[in-house]
Amino acid sequence: MIIDNMSPVRSAPSRYDPLGTPGEVPCESPSDQDHDKVIEATHVSKWYGSFRALTDINLTVRKGERIVICGPSGSGKSTLIRCFNRLEAHQEGEITVNGIRLHSKMRNVAEVRKNVGMVFQHFNLFPHMTVLMNCMAAPMWIKGMPKAQAGKVALKFLERVRIPEQANKFPGQLSGGQQQRVAIARSLCMEPAVMLFDEPTSSLDPEMVAEVLETMTSLARDGMTMVCVTHEMGFARAVADRVIFMDAGQIVEQGKPHHFFTKPQHERTKLFLSQILKH
């Protein structure tokens, strides 16, 4: 389902052109630019065995940016964002996340994941734990937060996604939309520098898609840095600073939403948009 009527999010005036290469950023010292970068991928390639899933990906995500990634099935969208929190390893190029370079010998993967929240298509909540415990677990286990404090943090973010009343239920007692909002709250409890979303609405019944998109829109409005793999083009239009189109493991085209949707440059992008927007 495509929601195409969401109200636009007013963004702070951008100090840079999101389409520009670092060399094109005006009037900023290199240290300012580096400070702003939450994710930087340069010349990244990844193979699954002999199959090349990503080819020469270059992407910088700056603080407060909202990026939507779209593209056909199998184009490498999930693989790319999974590389950003080291759920997948890349073999060529460099990825730096919140100042930490990801590489094969790294010992501090947990440190990276503290900074990167991830929301999956299938919620991935712990079914045997209450909603509250699902949200308390990572702050307690990974950050060593005392239980009472973790409870307060969990409740704060359940309120943020507007389901504090579900705190003592188990995930199986919630609707899909509510479970996904819990998954978002659970990630927020770690106060990450960036949130990654991998098709967070695609397994939901149509009537539940809007509540999850509203939650994501509200996070965007608060300035959260977000990279969202989604085919919700209404969300992309309303919220994204930049839309990226991937095909066959490559970034084919990227642009500001208005430009991307009205003047796609590549035939593959045009074909994809014509297919997805007619539904």
Ligand SMILES: Nc1ncnc2c1ncn2[C@@H]1O[C@H](COP(=O)(O)OP(=O)(O)OP(=O)(O)O)[C@@H](O)[C@H]1O
């Ligand atoms: N663990 C894996 N082992 C081998 N090949 C994989 C693995 N995961 C993904 N691939 C392959 O890598 C390519 C990219 O997959 P990926 O899941 O990143 O695509 P996607 O763009 O997210 O697709 P979808 O829209 O269907 O989610 C596909 O050809 C897929 O079959």
Ligand SMILES: [Mg+2]
């Ligand atoms: Mg995917």
